[in-house]
Amino acid sequence: MSKALIDAIADMREQDALKVSDEMLASGADPQAVLDACREAMAVVGRRYEEGTYFLPELLLAGEMLGQISDKVKPRLQAQAGAQKKLGRVVIGTVKGDIHDIGKNIVTFLLDANGFEVRDLGVDVSPLKFVEAVRDFRPQVVGLSGFLTLAFDAMKETVEAIKVAGLRDGVKIMIGGGQVNDKIQEYAGADAYGKDAVTGVSLAKKWVGAK
Numbered sequence: 001m002s003k004a005l006i007d008a009i010a011d012m013r014e015q016d017a018l019k020v021s022d023e024m025l026a027s028g029a030d031p032q033a034v035l036d037a038c039r040e041a042m043a044v045v046g047r048r049y050e051e052g053t054y055f056l057p058e059l060l061l062a063g064e065m066l067g068q069i070s071d072k073v074k075p076r077l078q079a080q081a082g083a084q085k086k087l088g089r090v091v092i093g094t095v096k097g098d099i100h101d102i103g104k105n106i107v108t109f110l111l112d113a114n115g116f117e118v119r120d121l122g123v124d125v126s127p128l129k130f131v132e133a134v135r136d137f138r139p140q141v142v143g144l145s146g147f148l149t150l151a152f153d154a155m156k157e158t159v160e161a162i163k164v165a166g167l168r169d170g171v172k173i174m175i176g177g178g179q180v181n182d183k184i185q186e187y188a189g190a191d192a193y194g195k196d197a198v199t200g201v202s203l204a205k206k207w208v209g210a211k
């Protein structure tokens with residue numbers, strides 16, 4: 001059924017995509033498999049955009065479909081994780097100049113589902129806003145998301161602002177998003193990069209000393 005979901009999203013068949021994701025969840029499919037299919041579909045959409053067969057409206061519709069499917073998957077993931085005591089606090093946001101939030105939202109709800117208290121600052125978040133949130137919420141982990149090339153500088157500025165505020169030693173910083181890799185992590189001065197939400201959760205767990 002994953003293939004049917006990938007095709008429905010990639011071909012912009014919104015009703016089919018919602019129906020197939022409902023069917024997958026109803027038949028007991030792993031909610032993570034639904035998310036994986038969404039990610040594969042978004043890669044296809046991205047390729048079609050690059051090739052010039054899709055334009056902004058398709059990107060928007062794809063984003064909307066993924067948002068709706070995420071809303072269905074979230075309660076399942078939470079139910080799977082069960083009630084548990086909070087492992088730690090995470091501040092997360094999409095950095096200044098960037099409004100892509102689908103990937104960040106997946107990371108946020110997986111962290112949440114795995115027992116973290118998460119403060120999501122939203123999109124286009126300035127370094128100052130991150131600094132204020134770190135001061136106020138006292139997270140052990142900060143997550144910076146970005147999908148545009150210009151996000152790399154914003155990530156670097158954010159890490160620097162946290163450092164200048166004297167808060168860098170108290171937090172671990174992870175970055176992630178479409179084009180982010182270990183080179184960007186080094187450039188930005190972050191502690192790690194996560195290629196996907198599952199890696200983000202593993203990093204956060206490692207840093208708070210949880211298994």
Ligand code: B12
Nearest residue numbers: 046063099100101102103143145148149176177194197200
């Ligand atoms: C959907 C989309 C949009 C939607 C966003 C909707 C939304 N609410 O997010 C809309 C239409 C708004 C949009 C706008 C634009 N977009 Co756009 N968009 C995409 C698209 C197709 C998919 C991105 C996505 O959401 N993927 C789905 C997620 C789930 O993918 P994922 O990477 O696997 O996510 C995982 C990891 O990234 C990781 N992760 C993410 N964040 C974090 C954070 C941490 C801490 C960790 C650990 C992990 C982590 O975990 C996620 C879950 O497992 C990509 C193409 C692509 N293939 O990526 C282009 C793309 C990112 N967009 C692009 C562009 C150019 C734009 C625009 C500038 C277009 C324009 N001309 O206006 C604007 C930018 C506006 C702005 N200021 O940000 C380019 C960027 C090119 C570049 N090098 O900068 C891309 C690559 C398309 C392309 N090939 O040209 N876009």
